[in-house]
Amino acid sequence: MPVLFFDIGATLADGRLEADGSLTLLPRPRVVAVLDSLREVPKGIISNPGTSEGAAASAAAALHEAFPGRFPDDGLVHWGPKNSRRLFEEAVASAAGARAGAVEADECVFVGEDSQERAFAREAGMRTAAHPVFTLAAMENRPAFWTRIELPEGQELPGLAAVANEAEVVPVHVASERLVLAMATTRGVHTLERAGFTVDMRGHVEDTAAFLVRDNRPLQVADTFADTPSATRYAAETSLRARAVFGFVADELAGTATPPVASLGPAPGGVYLAAPAGTPVEDVHLPGAKPGHTERLLPDPALLAPRDEVRPAGLTAMAGDGLPSTRTIAVVGAAVTPDVLRGHVARISGIEPLVAGRPLKVRSRDASAEDNGRVVEALARRFQDLGLTVRLHPFRWRGHQLFNVEAEHRVTGADSTVLITAHLDSTAANGEFFDADGEPRLYDPAVDPAPGADDDGSGTAGVMAAAECLKVLLEDGGAPTRNVRFVLFNAEEQALVGSKFYARAAAAAGDRIAGVFQMDMIAGRQQGTTPTVEIHSGSSVPGPVVSASDALGGRVARTVPVIDPEVTVQQVTGADDPAVGRSDHASFHERGWAAVAVSEDLFSTPDGAPGNGTRQYHTPGDTLHDQDHSTDFAATVARSVTATALTLAGL
Missing domain, CATH: 3.40.630.10 (Zn peptidases)
Structure with missing residues (x-):
C-alpha cells in the first residue's frame, strides 16, 4: 500500500492569518471527499509553515481542526522549506514506520499544486499528483494530461460541471461557453466523452504549470481569408495569433526551460502553454504588448460553478442612479x-521612511524583494490602527x-x-541596467530599485x-x-x-x-x-x-x-x-x-x-x-x- 503526503497551502486548504495571529485553514473543494475515499491509506504532510516562532505548532493545530482525524500519524508530518529534495527524502524515510517495513521511494506519493515542489519530490523518487483529485491515479501510476474540453451545441457549462465534479477532471480555465482547459486522466477523459463532450488531450501535466499569454497587437491575416466567412476568418486569426505568441515565448525561454514549454493550443487573445517547473514565463514580455499579458492558471473544481449563483440576487440591476450623496x-x-x-x-x-521615526526606506516591492514583506507588515498595521479586522x-x-x-x-x-x-x-x-563593465544586463529584483x-x-x-x-x-x-x-x-x-x-x-x-x-x-x-x-x-x-x-x-x-x-x-x-x-x-x-x-x-x-x-x-x-x-x-x-x-x- 502506498504512503501519501500532501502539501497544505492551496492544495488541501486555503490559509489565512487572523488578527490574533492564529492560522485558519479552509478545505479546498473535493479535498475532504478524496481524503475520506482513501481512509485506509497512510497519509502525511509535507508543508512549509514559515519561519516565525510557533509556526509549525500553529499549522498543526489548524490542520487537525480543518481535517479532524484524517492525519493521525505525527511521524508522517514534515514541516520545513521545500526548496530541494531533502524534505521529501525525509518523508520517504518516515514512511517505513507507517508501513512497519522498508518502503521504496516510488511507493510514496506527493500531492501538491506547486510544480516546483512536485519536481523536487520526483527527484527524491516519489510519484506526484498535481491535485488531490488525481491521488488515486498517482497511486496506480496513471498520469494526468492537459486537456481541452469542447462543449458541442446542446451541452452547457453546468452539465460539464456535473460530470467533471464526479470524475478525474479539474478545470483550470473557462475560455468560453464552448471551451474549457482542464487537467484530466484518461479515465476522466473517457467519462467526459461518454457524456458527449469533445476532448483533446495534450501533454502530461507532471511538473508543469499552465499559463495564458495574450497578445493585443494587430495581426496581419493573409489575403486568402479576406472573402471567407467570419467564423473561418476568426479561426484563422486565432490559430495564427496562438502560433505567433507561442513561438515568441518559446524562443525567449530557449535554454531556460528543460524540457521546453509546450503549446496547449489557442486561448482567448493568445495561447495556452505548459511550462516546466521554475520556468520564468512571467518574465517574458512581448514587445509592444500592453500590461498584464500573462495569466497564471490555477486548478479549481469550483471554476465551473454556475455564474449566476455566486452573487446575491438583484445586484445586477443595482437600483437607483447610484450617485453618491x-x-x-x-x-x-x-x-x-x-x-x-x-x-x-x-x-x-x-x-x-516606510514607518515614521525609523530609518528603513523601501527600495522595491517586487515579489522577490525583501522589502515586499516589510511593506505588507506596515500596511497591515495601518489598517489595524483604523479599527478594521485584518x-x-x-x-x-x-x-x-x-x-x-x-x-x-x-x-x-x-x-x-x-x-x-x-x-x-x-x-x-x-x-535598463548595466554591469560593472557598462554592459547591459537583465533586471535583478533582488538588488535593483522598483519604486512603482x-x-x-x-x-x-x-x-x-x-x-x-x-x-x-x-x-x-x-x-x-x-x-x-x-x-x-x-x-x-x-x-x-x-x-x-x-x-x-x-x-x-x-x-x-x-x-x-x-x-x-x-x-x-x-x-x-x-x-x-x-x-x-x-x-x-x-x-x-x-x-x-x-x-x-x-x-x-x-x-x-x-x-x-x-x-x-x-x-x-x-x-x-x-x-x-x-x-x-x-x-x-x-x-x-x-x-x-x-x-x-x-x-x-x-x-x-x-x-x-x-x-x-x-x-x-x-x-x-x-x-x-x-x-x-x-x-x-x-x-x-x-x-x-x-x-x-x-x-
Missing part, C-alpha cells in the same frame, strides 16, 4: 486628498512566502461585501485613503448596509497570481461579493494633456458577470464628473476591452463577480492614438517625482472610486 462626496473630498495620497506613495516607494492570506510563488492583505468592516446581517482593491507589489523589468509609485503605489494609496475615509464616515454616524473590504494583492506583476489565489479562496469560502473596484495605476498623466479616466469592465467570461460588471462600471462613470467635471471618462466594455484579463479584477470575473479596473489613460484608443498615462511603466523612473505623476489626478480617480464603492455599500 452630498454628504458622502464631502467626506470623500476631505479625506482622499493629493497630500494624503502623496504621503502613502512616498512611504511605500522609498521617498520617505487578515493576511499566505501563498507561495517561486519559493517565496507572500501575503495578500485584507482589512474589513463587517456589518451584521449584510447580504454581501464590497471590495476596494489594488496591488501592492512593483517591478522595474522594463528598465504609479504602478501600483498610486492604487495602493487610493485603497488606504478609502479606508481612512470609511473611518471618518463611521465616526460621523455612517452605517453601511454591506460589508466593506479593502484588499491589497501581492504578485500582480507575476501573472496575477496573488488575486488568483485570493478569489479562488473567496469562492471556496462562499463569499458573496457585490462588486470589486480595482485601482491599478491612477496617477499617470502627461503634462498638458486632457485628464482621462479609463473604466474597464470587459470580460471574456460568459454569463451575468458581463452585464453586472458593466453596471458597476457605469456607476463609476457617472460619479467621475460629479467629482471633477473637467475629466474625460472612457468606459470600455465587452470582450475587446484591452484590459480583459490584465489586472486583478479579472480574477473576480473568473468567479462570476462584478468587477472593474479603474486606471489612468493607459491603453491606446481604437484608432491607435496612444494613452497619456505614465511613460515610466515598469522602470526605475516610476517615482513620485516623475513629471507624469500627478497626485491631483490620482485624487480625482480615488475619490470617484471611493465614493462609488461606499455608496454601493450603503453609505
Whole structure:
C-alpha cells in the first residue's frame, strides 16, 4: 500500500492569518471527499509553515481542526522549506514506520499544486499528483494530461460541471461557453466523452504549470481569408495569433526551460502553454504588448460553478442612479486628498521612511524583494490602527512566502461585501541596467530599485485613503448596509497570481461579493494633456458577470464628473476591452463577480492614438517625482472610486 503526503497551502486548504495571529485553514473543494475515499491509506504532510516562532505548532493545530482525524500519524508530518529534495527524502524515510517495513521511494506519493515542489519530490523518487483529485491515479501510476474540453451545441457549462465534479477532471480555465482547459486522466477523459463532450488531450501535466499569454497587437491575416466567412476568418486569426505568441515565448525561454514549454493550443487573445517547473514565463514580455499579458492558471473544481449563483440576487440591476450623496462626496473630498495620497506613495516607494521615526526606506516591492514583506507588515498595521479586522492570506510563488492583505468592516446581517482593491507589489523589468563593465544586463529584483509609485503605489494609496475615509464616515454616524473590504494583492506583476489565489479562496469560502473596484495605476498623466479616466469592465467570461460588471462600471462613470467635471471618462466594455484579463479584477470575473479596473489613460484608443498615462511603466523612473505623476489626478480617480464603492455599500 502506498504512503501519501500532501502539501497544505492551496492544495488541501486555503490559509489565512487572523488578527490574533492564529492560522485558519479552509478545505479546498473535493479535498475532504478524496481524503475520506482513501481512509485506509497512510497519509502525511509535507508543508512549509514559515519561519516565525510557533509556526509549525500553529499549522498543526489548524490542520487537525480543518481535517479532524484524517492525519493521525505525527511521524508522517514534515514541516520545513521545500526548496530541494531533502524534505521529501525525509518523508520517504518516515514512511517505513507507517508501513512497519522498508518502503521504496516510488511507493510514496506527493500531492501538491506547486510544480516546483512536485519536481523536487520526483527527484527524491516519489510519484506526484498535481491535485488531490488525481491521488488515486498517482497511486496506480496513471498520469494526468492537459486537456481541452469542447462543449458541442446542446451541452452547457453546468452539465460539464456535473460530470467533471464526479470524475478525474479539474478545470483550470473557462475560455468560453464552448471551451474549457482542464487537467484530466484518461479515465476522466473517457467519462467526459461518454457524456458527449469533445476532448483533446495534450501533454502530461507532471511538473508543469499552465499559463495564458495574450497578445493585443494587430495581426496581419493573409489575403486568402479576406472573402471567407467570419467564423473561418476568426479561426484563422486565432490559430495564427496562438502560433505567433507561442513561438515568441518559446524562443525567449530557449535554454531556460528543460524540457521546453509546450503549446496547449489557442486561448482567448493568445495561447495556452505548459511550462516546466521554475520556468520564468512571467518574465517574458512581448514587445509592444500592453500590461498584464500573462495569466497564471490555477486548478479549481469550483471554476465551473454556475455564474449566476455566486452573487446575491438583484445586484445586477443595482437600483437607483447610484450617485453618491452630498454628504458622502464631502467626506470623500476631505479625506482622499493629493497630500494624503502623496504621503502613502512616498512611504511605500522609498521617498520617505516606510514607518515614521525609523530609518528603513523601501527600495522595491517586487515579489522577490525583501522589502515586499516589510511593506505588507506596515500596511497591515495601518489598517489595524483604523479599527478594521485584518487578515493576511499566505501563498507561495517561486519559493517565496507572500501575503495578500485584507482589512474589513463587517456589518451584521449584510447580504454581501464590497471590495476596494489594488496591488501592492512593483517591478522595474522594463528598465535598463548595466554591469560593472557598462554592459547591459537583465533586471535583478533582488538588488535593483522598483519604486512603482504609479504602478501600483498610486492604487495602493487610493485603497488606504478609502479606508481612512470609511473611518471618518463611521465616526460621523455612517452605517453601511454591506460589508466593506479593502484588499491589497501581492504578485500582480507575476501573472496575477496573488488575486488568483485570493478569489479562488473567496469562492471556496462562499463569499458573496457585490462588486470589486480595482485601482491599478491612477496617477499617470502627461503634462498638458486632457485628464482621462479609463473604466474597464470587459470580460471574456460568459454569463451575468458581463452585464453586472458593466453596471458597476457605469456607476463609476457617472460619479467621475460629479467629482471633477473637467475629466474625460472612457468606459470600455465587452470582450475587446484591452484590459480583459490584465489586472486583478479579472480574477473576480473568473468567479462570476462584478468587477472593474479603474486606471489612468493607459491603453491606446481604437484608432491607435496612444494613452497619456505614465511613460515610466515598469522602470526605475516610476517615482513620485516623475513629471507624469500627478497626485491631483490620482485624487480625482480615488475619490470617484471611493465614493462609488461606499455608496454601493450603503453609505
